[in-house]
Amino acid sequence: MESLAVADVCIEWGVLGKYTGDFDWAQASYERALAISERVDGSISHRVATVCHNLGGLAHARGDFALGEPWARRAVTVRTALMGPAEPVVAADRAAWAALLEGCGRLDEAEAVLRQAMAVFQKCYGPEHYEVAVTLHNLAALRHRRGDIEAAVQGYTLALNLKARLLGPEHPDCAITLINLATAHREKGNNAEAAAQYTRAIATLAARVAPDHPTLRLARERLNALGGEEPPLGRKGAL
Structure with a gap:
């Protein structure tokens, strides 16, 4: 009989497969880990919750939100049974579930789940x-997808400012928020501001990621569509 140590190795293989793009290998590894975990630990364990969370994340990476949503929901159910609803790890499971609910077009459910997660994060970690x-x-x-562009701009701006304070204004994680903020400005008809934010995203990423990185490529494509001019390499975007 395979041991939990084998299950843990399979989880690591699954993580590696997801991030290298070998999704079929990742899926098989996670499914093997889940079978071992359920056989040894039963259906309610942190290991089972983690594998379910990861299977949901893998489906999200594939773009198969309907496949991933039940896995993410199960992760929340199992972890809540073990820990109660007010732990940050449960909130992280909820946030992952919300992303899949959004992908399924279930926006009201996604927002409710995200707000539950936010309440736990703020209580446990502070603002x-x-x-x-x-x-x-x-x-x-979510607001952006609903068409509430002004609220989306405000929310992206809050998120960007907080990321910049926590990570530094040139951290690559700021770039996706910059791109979304730029897109919201473009949809408002504010092309100059949109171009400025796409330019900042490019400046943030250009010296830190590969030239064909999808986020960098997206920022360049959208800036070019606006007729904007890409910043010279090495020029920094200031927040």
């Missing part, structure tokens, strides 16, 4: 924490 910044970004993205 100046990375998880709070990420959740602010995700709530802004």
